[in-house]
Amino acid sequence: MSWFSxxxxxxxxxxxxxxxxxxxPQSAPPVMRVSVWAAEGGFAPVVGGMVxxxxxxxxxxxxxxxxxxxxxxxxxxxxxxxxxTLSVATTVINDQRIVLAADVDVALPPVWxxxxxxxxxxxxxxxxxxxxxxxxCSDFQVYERYLRxxxxxxxxxxxxxxxxxxxxxxxxxxSVCNIQPKDFPAFYTSLGPFLDLCDxxxxxxxxxxFTQTETLMxxxxxxxxxxxxxxxxxxxxxxxxxxxxxxxxxDNAFDPNLNLWRPDxxxxxxxxxxxxADSWACEPVIDSTRYHSNDTDxxxxxxxxxxxxxxxxxxxxNFANENTRPDSDPNTQHHYDAAAGAALLSxxxxxxxxxxxxxxVMTGNDRTCGQAWVAGAKSSDLSQRIYGYIHRTDLETxxxxxxxxxxxxxxxxxx
Numbered sequence: 001m002s003w004f005s006x007x008x009x010x011x012x013x014x015x016x017x018x019x020x021x022x023x024x025p026q027s028a029p030p031v032m033r034v035s036v037w038a039a040e041g042g043f044a045p046v047v048g049g050m051v052x053x054x055x056x057x058x059x060x061x062x063x064x065x066x067x068x069x070x071x072x073x074x075x076x077x078x079x080x081x082x083x084x085t086l087s088v089a090t091t092v093i094n095d096q097r098i099v100l101a102a103d104v105d106v107a108l109p110p111v112w113x114x115x116x117x118x119x120x121x122x123x124x125x126x127x128x129x130x131x132x133x134x135x136x137c138s139d140f141q142v143y144e145r146y147l148r149x150x151x152x153x154x155x156x157x158x159x160x161x162x163x164x165x166x167x168x169x170x171x172x173x174x175s176v177c178n179i180q181p182k183d184f185p186a187f188y189t190s191l192g193p194f195l196d197l198c199d200x201x202x203x204x205x206x207x208x209x210f211t212q213t214e215t216l217m218x219x220x221x222x223x224x225x226x227x228x229x230x231x232x233x234x235x236x237x238x239x240x241x242x243x244x245x246x247x248x249x250x251d252n253a254f255d256p257n258l259n260l261w262r263p264d265x266x267x268x269x270x271x272x273x274x275x276x277a278d279s280w281a282c283e284p285v286i287d288s289t290r291y292h293s294n295d296t297d298x299x300x301x302x303x304x305x306x307x308x309x310x311x312x313x314x315x316x317x318n319f320a321n322e323n324t325r326p327d328s329d330p331n332t333q334h335h336y337d338a339a340a341g342a343a344l345l346s347x348x349x350x351x352x353x354x355x356x357x358x359x360x361v362m363t364g365n366d367r368t369c370g371q372a373w374v375a376g377a378k379s380s381d382l383s384q385r386i387y388g389y390i391h392r393t394d395l396e397t398x399x400x401x402x403x404x405x406x407x408x409x410x411x412x413x414x415x
Contacts, residue, residue, distance in 0.1 A: 030078045033103055034063065034070040036088055039110040043068050048089040051098075053082055074100070112200045117238040117267050120287075123311030123318065124385055125347050131382035134319045134348025135339070135374055136166035136206065138356030143169045144179040145359055146194050147187065156201040158361045163374035166204040168321055168350055170245070171230065173211045176357055180216055181226060191233040199237070206240035206321065210273075213244065214251035223254050232263055240269045242290065242321070247273035247282050260286065274321060278302065281310050281318070288317040288347070293338075299324045300334040301402045301413040303349055304341025308389065317347035325352050326365045332372040333414050339376035341404055341411045344385060349377065384409040 032051070038044040049063035049070045063070035070088070082100045087093055088108065096106050118125045118132060125132045137159055145152050159167060170177055181187040198205050209230055210223070217223050231241065243260055244252050252273075260270060273282040274290035281289035291307045293299040303320045310318040320342055326335070335351070342349035351373040353366040362370050384407030392410065395403035402413040 029076045030074045030080070031102070032072040032074055032100060033066070034072065034086065034088075035068075035103070035105045036070065036090075037105065037107045039108050044088075044090055044108050046070060046088055046090055050087045051084050051100075052087070053084045053100075055082075112196075114196075115199055115202065115204065115238070118204070118269065120269075120317055122315055123308075123347060125317055131385060133343040133377055133380070133382055134166050134204075134350070135164050135343075135377045136168055136319065136321060136348065136350035137162075137164045137370065137373075138322070138350060138352045139167040139359045140170045140173070140208075140357050141177045141179070141359040142167060143171065143191075143194055144177050146197075147179070147184045147190060152197075152359070154361055155359055156198060156203060159203060160201045162362065162367075162370055163378065164351070164370075165202065166206060166240070166348075166350075167198060168206045168208060168242075168356075170208045170211060172209065172213065172216055172226065174216065175212060181229075188229045188233045191230065192235060192237065195234065195237050195239055204239060206242055207234075208242045208245045210244040210254050211246075211252050212250065213254050220255040220257055223258050227254075227258060227260065231261070231266060231268070234266065234268055235263075236265045236267060238267050238269075240271065240288075242271045242274060243282075244273035245322075246276045246292065248279060249276045269317075278306070281314065285314045285316060288319075289314060290322075291318055291320040292322040293320055293324060294322055294352070295324050295328055298401060298413075299329070300338040301341065303338040304345045304404065304411070304413070305402070307342055307346035307349070311346050319346060319348040319350065321350040323350060323352050325354060326369040327354060330365050330369065332369050335369040336372040336376035336379075337411070337413045339373045340379050341402075341413055343377045343380040343382065344406055344409055344411050345389065345404060349373075380411060381407070381409040383407075 036044045036046045050060055051072050052060040061072050061074055063072050080101050084098055084100055086096050086098045094108050098104055116128050118127055142152055142155060173179055195205055209227055244254055247253050269288055270286045271288045271290055272286055274292055275282050277292045277294040278296045289310045291310055293303045296302055303323050307318045307320045339349050351370050355362040355366040387407035390405040392403035392405050399415055400412045401415050404411045
């Protein structure tokens, strides 16, 4: 038998091939259904949504309305438990963090309504016709942190929950902060959203435009461009603009030819500048003035009384926007008294602290004194501010160095 015949015989008698292994049908892609609840309860009237996985290689998926819920047909490789961002469209866009699951419930936050513009009558502020006092806290670095992409929500929550209503924020500085417009391409375009974010926490903002000006931004052209772009970015939002911090100190002064103008439609409160500790107002006065009591003798009474003197002199609001920190004076009674007196006699005051300089959550004595500050500011009956000032010398003792009265409200300043 030839080799060819033998090969044919082997091939003709080989074992039959096994049948093919059956392939199960492709499983349906995972489906996630999201129930959206309104802030006040019940289903929210959503118009659409989008879910985006943290993994940038995973495609975003648009939601489809189905029986009052959003249905998301996810890619087949999706795993439940993966982290994602859910954007829900109602009257506004709400972004929330979720983990993927077959059924997800989310609740919408209350719709943000911008705070009312503050108005002035004489030397006091009013909101919606009611007396309003500035309860400010230093937050020099919070805009820098925002520009660097840091999460500032914890700081804003901290200030709001403590009871502050205004932040003092610096826009040019390298001695305390590290913020210069040239270092941040989105410096001016981010300013409006930053103000809106603070406002959503019930916090007004005072923007200090210049510090270290002669070193960091010496030319008039640079200064004017910085000021112009700042006030244009503010737009029609209400805030406070302070031209410079302590104009008469260090190299903080801006060029005297700087035009501190206001764009059409702008409603911000404009102060030319603050001055050094226990100095008089920076003139010519525009909308309001500032006073600093930092580390002065009996600063707790100066914070209240000297601010009143400036308000009386110009017939415009004054608030003491930088005062002695707790690391220099840890006496909580002094912080309470300073804020109480400033609320009764002037337009308000600012709690200054190391946590405020760094824009971090307050702890330790910063927090204790901050709580005392807010309590003091809220202790004064603002309805009595319209009455004449009385110096109650009959109430003063070795422990009470000053006693101030307007109407029926009396504030004692302790030694």
